[in-house]
Amino acid sequence: MRRRKILGLAIGVVFIASPAFAQQPTAEVLHWWTSGGEAKALKVIHDRFVAEGGKWVDNPVAGGGGDAAETVAKTRILGGKPPTVMQWHLGLSLQQLAQAGLLGDVDAVAAKEHWDALLPPLIAENAKVGGKYVAIPVDIHGENWLWTNAKVFAAAGVAVPTTWDEFDAAAAKIKAAGYIPLAVGGQDWQETIIFADVVLGVGGPDFFDAALVRLEDAALESPTMLEVFAELVKIRGMMDPGAGNRSWNETTNLVITGKAAMQFMGDWAKGEFSAAGMKPGVDFGCALAPGSGDAYSIAADSFAVPRVADPDQRAGQLLMAHVVMEPETQRDFSFAKGSVPPRKDVPLDGFDQCSRIAMNILRQSPHLLPSLGSGMAVPLAQGGAISDTIAAFFASPMSPESAARALRAAVAAAR
Amino acid sequence: MPRFRSAFLPSPIKGEGFFDRYAARLALAPTAVVAAVFLYGFAGWTGWISLTNSTLLPRNDFAGLAQYAKLWSNPRWLVAYGNLFIYGVCFIGFCVAIGLSLAILLDRRVRGEGLWRAIYLYPLAISFVVTGTAWRWIMDPTMGLQAAVQGWGWSGFSFDWLNDPNRAIYALVIAGVWQSSGFVMAVFLAALRGIDDEIVKAARIDGAPTWKIYAFILVPMLRPAFLTVIVLLAVAVLRNFDLVVVLTGGGPGYASDLPSRFMYDMGFRRDQLALGAASAVIMFATFLAIILPYLASELRRPR
Numbered sequence: 200m201r202r203r204k205i206l207g208l209a210i211g212v213v214f215i216a217s218p219a220f221a222q223q224p225t226a227e228v229l230h231w232w233t234s235g236g237e238a239k240a241l242k243v244i245h246d247r248f249v250a251e252g253g254k255w256v257d258n259p260v261a262g263g264g265g266d267a268a269e270t271v272a273k274t275r276i277l278g279g280k281p282p283t284v285m286q287w288h289l290g291l292s293l294q295q296l297a298q299a300g301l302l303g304d305v306d307a308v309a310a311k312e313h314w315d316a317l318l319p320p321l322i323a324e325n326a327k328v329g330g331k332y333v334a335i336p337v338d339i340h341g342e343n344w345l346w347t348n349a350k351v352f353a354a355a356g357v358a359v360p361t362t363w364d365e366f367d368a369a370a371a372k373i374k375a376a377g378y379i380p381l382a383v384g385g386q387d388w389q390e391t392i393i394f395a396d397v398v399l400g401v402g403g404p405d406f407f408d409a410a411l412v413r414l415e416d417a418a419l420e421s422p423t424m425l426e427v428f429a430e431l432v433k434i435r436g437m438m439d440p441g442a443g444n445r446s447w448n449e450t451t452n453l454v455i456t457g458k459a460a461m462q463f464m465g466d467w468a469k470g471e472f473s474a475a476g477m478k479p480g481v482d483f484g485c486a487l488a489p490g491s492g493d494a495y496s497i498a499a500d501s502f503a504v505p506r507v508a509d510p511d512q513r514a515g516q517l518l519m520a521h522v523v524m525e526p527e528t529q530r531d532f533s534f535a536k537g538s539v540p541p542r543k544d545v546p547l548d549g550f551d552q553c554s555r556i557a558m559n560i561l562r563q564s565p566h567l568l569p570s571l572g573s574g575m576a577v578p579l580a581q582g583g584a585i586s587d588t589i590a591a592f593f594a595s596p597m598s599p600e601s602a603a604r605a606l607r608a609a610v611a612a613a614r
Numbered sequence: 615m616p617r618f619r620s621a622f623l624p625s626p627i628k629g630e631g632f633f634d635r636y637a638a639r640l641a642l643a644p645t646a647v648v649a650a651v652f653l654y655g656f657a658g659w660t661g662w663i664s665l666t667n668s669t670l671l672p673r674n675d676f677a678g679l680a681q682y683a684k685l686w687s688n689p690r691w692l693v694a695y696g697n698l699f700i701y702g703v704c705f706i707g708f709c710v711a712i713g714l715s716l717a718i719l720l721d722r723r724v725r726g727e728g729l730w731r732a733i734y735l736y737p738l739a740i741s742f743v744v745t746g747t748a749w750r751w752i753m754d755p756t757m758g759l760q761a762a763v764q765g766w767g768w769s770g771f772s773f774d775w776l777n778d779p780n781r782a783i784y785a786l787v788i789a790g791v792w793q794s795s796g797f798v799m800a801v802f803l804a805a806l807r808g809i810d811d812e813i814v815k816a817a818r819i820d821g822a823p824t825w826k827i828y829a830f831i832l833v834p835m836l837r838p839a840f841l842t843v844i845v846l847l848a849v850a851v852l853r854n855f856d857l858v859v860v861l862t863g864g865g866p867g868y869a870s871d872l873p874s875r876f877m878y879d880m881g882f883r884r885d886q887l888a889l890g891a892a893s894a895v896i897m898f899a900t901f902l903a904i905i906l907p908y909l910a911s912e913l914r915r916p917r
Contacts, residue, residue, distance in 0.1 A: 266882050273671065292885060295670045385777075386863050441756035443776040444863035574885075580669070583884040587690050587868055594779050594867030605689075612687060613886075 226515035227256040228502075229275075229282035231268040236470055240535035244337075247522045253515055258282060272505075276301050281505030283512045284519050289325045289334060289499040290574035296503070297328035303506040303513070304331040305520035312524060317542050321567045322499055325575050334501035335523045338538035341557050342465040342570040343396045343496045346451065346472070347484040351378050351460040359486050363400055363430055366489045370437060373460045381434060382459035384450035385442040387590035388572055393434060393463045394427075394589045395571045400490025401427050404566040407494070411585075412569060412576040419607040428592070428599030435593055454483070463488055465498075465570075469553055470537045485553035494566035495557065498573030499541060584613035657898070664891035672887060681892040691893060694864075694871040697783050698900070701872065702851040704787040705794070709847055710840070712791065713798025718828055720799070721806045731803070734796040742793065746860030749789040750776065779869035782862050786854075786870055789861055794850065798843050805839035806832060841912045845905060852901050873897045 226248065232241040245255050260268035265288065272285040276296070287293065296302050309315075309332040315323055318336060326334045347359050352369075355376040360366035370380035383393065399407045402423045409418035418424065439459075442450075451471045453459035462468065472483045479485055487495070502523060504516045522528055529540035534549065539557045547555050561567065569575035571582050588609045592602045633640075667677045685691050716734055720727055737745065752758040755774045763771040775781040809832060817827045855874040858864060864871035873893055881890025 270882055277671065292670050295885075299671055301671075385865055387865070387868075439756065440774060440777060441754050443754070443782075444750065444861070444865050578669075579884045580886050583879065583886075590865065591689075591867035591869075594865060594869055609689075612684065 223254045223511060224252060224514035224518040225254040225256065225509075225511040226283040226519050227258055227512070228284055228286075228519075229258045229260060229268060229272050230286035231259065231261055231265045232286065233259050233261040236536050240338075240532045240538075243531040243535060244519075244523055244528055247525065247528050248519060251518060251522060253518045253522070254511075256283075276505050281507055283507060283515045284335070284502040284504055286337075287334060287501055287503035288574055289322065289336060289501045290569075291325075291576075291578055292574060293325070293333055293503060294328050296505075297333050301506055302328070302333040303504045303516065304333050305335060305504055305516055306331040308517050308520040308524075312521070314524065317524070317544060319541065319543065319561050319567055321497070321569060321575070322541050325499070325569075326501060332520075334503040335520045336541040337500045337502060337523055338529075338533055338536060339497050339499045339541050339557075339561065340465050340467060340538050341495050341497050342392055342572075343399055343488040343491050343494070344464060344466055344468070344553075345396075345484075345486050345488045346454055346462045346464060346468050347486070348454045348457050348460055349482055349484055351376075351454075351457050352484075354378075355460065359484055360489050361486070363397070363489050367430075367433060370433075370461075374437070378457075379437070379439045379453060379459035380461065381437045382450045382453040382462040383434070383438045383442050383593075384445040384447050385438070385593065386444060386446070387586040389447055389450070389464070390593045391571055391586040391589050392465065394431060394585075395496060396463050396488035396491075397427050397430050397434070398424075399494055399496060399568070400488055401430060403490075404492070404494040404568060407496070407568055411571050414577060414581060414610050416607055416611070419610060420603045424603045424606070425599045428602045431592065431602075432599060438593070466539075466553065466557065467537060469551075473537070479551050479553050485556070487556070492566070493560055493564040494568055495560045495564060496568040496570040497561075498570045498575070500538075578613075581610050581613045584609040660891045660894055663888055664895045666888050668887040668891070670885040670887070677888070681888045682896075684889055685892050685896065690868045690871060691873075691876055693868055694873050694876045695896070697871060698851070698873050698897075700783050701786055701790070701854070702848065704784065705790045705851055706844060706847045708787065708791045709795045709798045710843060712795040713843070714802050714833070714836075716795065716799040717802035717806060720803055731800070734799050736796065737793045738797045740793065742854075742856040743860050745789055745793045746857045749785070749792070750861050753785055753788075776862060777866055779866050782866060782870035786858055786861055786872075790850075790854065790857060793857075794847065798847070801839050801843050802836060805836050809835055837912070841909075844908070848901065848905055852897060 228245075230241060232238060245257075248255055260271045262268075265286065268286060269288075272282060272287070275281055281301070293302065314326075314332060318326070319339075322336050322339065326332050326336050345359070351373065352359065355369075355373040355378065357369040357372050358365075360369045373380040383390065395407075395411060398411055402410065406418060406421075406423055409415045410421075410424065439453075447464055447468070448471050451462055451464060451468045454462050455472060455475045455477065466485075469479070469485065472479070477483045502519060504520075507513055507516065524542065526540075526542060526545050529542045530545050530549070532538075533540045533545075533554070537554075539550070539554050539561065541561075543562050545558075547558060550558065569577070571577060571585060574582065577585075585606065588602070588606050591597065591605070597605070662674075663672055664681055665676060665678065666673050667675050667680070720730055724730065753773065753776050755761065755772075755777065758773075760771060760773040763773070775785040813831060813835075814827060817831055822831075853874065854872055855878065858870060858872045858875050862870040864875050874897070877890045877893045877897070879890075880886040880893065
């Protein structure tokens with residue numbers, strides 16, 4: 200009995216391990232898209248991939264907003280057993296991996312399908328190393344959004360602000376009406392989003408580029424930066440006593456339940472409003488942060504392609520590149536996840552008004568900016584140093600002058 | 615240190631053949647190999663990485679002590695490192711004080727001792743993530759203790775430590791002590807019960823009052839238990855990561871940051887592997903600098 204079991208097991212192992220039976224584009228997909236909407240979105244890609252003849256080996260590594268998965272991916276690449284494709288934040292870290300000779304490319308597909316023409320330049324630049332596509336862009340998230348509760352605005356009798364002066368005036372009125380004007384979550388990255396929104400709104404895209412992309416000392420300690428921090432001092436005064444270490448979705452919930460009027464947060468906040476049964480333009484508003492104009496600061500998810508030797512896996516990478524970039528995949532994926540497609544020719548039909556704002560900007564605006572936390576323009580070391588400084592600023596009575604000085608010093612120290 | 619060395623010496627059992635003599639060593643060999651590679655090997659590797667310029671990936675370019683210079687000029691690290699001592703001293707001090715008091719009280723053969731023991735020991739069964747979340751709600755001024763007490767009429771009551779950069783670290787101490795003092799109690803209680811009753815009886819016959827029996831006879835006899843407790847708590851201080859992440863997130867700002875969280879942020883989230891490794895080395899060195907002299911003094915003491 201027992202011996203037969205072992206024999207069966209052995210035969211099974213031989214069958215699984217034998218490559219002669221595979222001969223099929225195969226992709227082991229390492230990712231951290233495990234929560235409800237994300238998992239649904241990934242299933243869109245999975246279904247297309249399988250329908251076009253691929254074999255999908257799912258390898259989810261949940262936790263830490265991708266920290267865990269990226270660590271596993273790095274370890275496996277260095278250990279010589281890379282996954283076929285791995286979810287990765289589009290950005291500078293791809294260059295480091297590529298320079299170490301650890302990445303392959305999907306340029307064969309990209310050239311044939313004209314990705315250069317289909318993608319916004321900022322995305323294309325960041326997906327390529329040395330002119331070759333080393334990552335497949337999957338979605339784009341924008342970070343300079345202002346989320347508003349329509350009922351609270353009506354009760355306070357104010358309109359959604361489009362400049363920072365209007366913002367201050369509206370906040371005062373909302374406060375007088377008995378609401379929290381701005382919901383702030385006291386975590387460094389959430390406060391950094393607010394900071395970046397104010398930099399963009401007060402200083403404009405060119406100043407954003409000088410200060411938070413090229414990290415010029417002159418910009419970091421300029422009079423404009425002092426204006427930015429002066430506005431942030433006002434925002435710091437709006438924080439409610441429960442802000443300490445409050446997660447972003449708890450913070451969004453204050454706006455959903457009508458305790459607070461506004462929140463600055465990336466477009467993933469939309470999913471919380473939708474899940475609460477609220478409709479954009481009716482129950483809640485999505486607008487670009489005051490003073491943004493046509494500038495949009497973005498982060499993007501992608502599938503990076505490690506260097507692989509196995510021909511089936513290589514075929515899997517190319518098939519994945521084709522599948523992910525198909526307009527229908529891009530559309531359905533973003534429907535499920537609440538992001539917007541990187542591809543510029545996906546029709547607007549079916550997207551809600553928030554996504555349409557984003558998609559129109561992505562197609563036309565010359566002012567696409569890499570968000571600070573994305574790691575696209577600023578290395579994560581300096582981005583992190585900036586968010587440490589901003590968090591310290593929000594937690595203390597630091598003056599604009601000393602904040603700007605601390606900011607420049609922190610960036611210099613992280614170089 | 616005879617107790618510690620005995621396992622590595624030939625078995626004291628007399629005589630019979632190779633296996634008998636080397637059984638203990640053979641049995642320990644796999645563990646020793648595993649520890650050598652995965653513990654000391656990788657600890658050494660971390661030390662090496664801290665001397666390089668590694669960023670996203672480990673690199674082998676020797677950079678001297680550059681990362682350490684960077685570390686000690688980083689304001690966040692200085693706060694985190696200082697917090698290690700504030701948290702460590704308060705956490706160990708309160709845990710020992712409360713745990714010992716509870717143990718002595720329970721040792722008085724109170725009614726329903728088993729129930730009390732379970733109540734105090736129960737927090738230990740909860741993970742730090744749950745502890746942190748619960749205490750974050752309790753200490754959240756808008757919905758926790760402050761809101762409740764103010765709701766009862768004491769409108770001047772304030773308990774706002776999570777938002778106070780000077781006090782947030784003590785909020786961590788509260789949650790940590792709540793979780794761990796039951797464990798300390800258990801160790802001390804077991805040690806108290808292990809003491810020969812004859813000693814207490816003898817003291818009673820000499821007319822010593824109960825408090826004196828504890829203060830001058832029983833508690834000094836708990837020395838080995840103190841050693842166990844303090845070493846384990848010190849390790850817990852160093853390892854504290856989940857509690858700080860969940861309870862304060864290192865905030866407000868980075869006022870309640872701890873070295874473990876700093877290391878994780880730098881090493882795994884900000885592509886500064888070498889800097890993270892340097893902070894790990896400093897943590898380890900600090901731990902050794904404090905614990906080794908203590909261990910040495912305790913273990914060398916004549917019995």
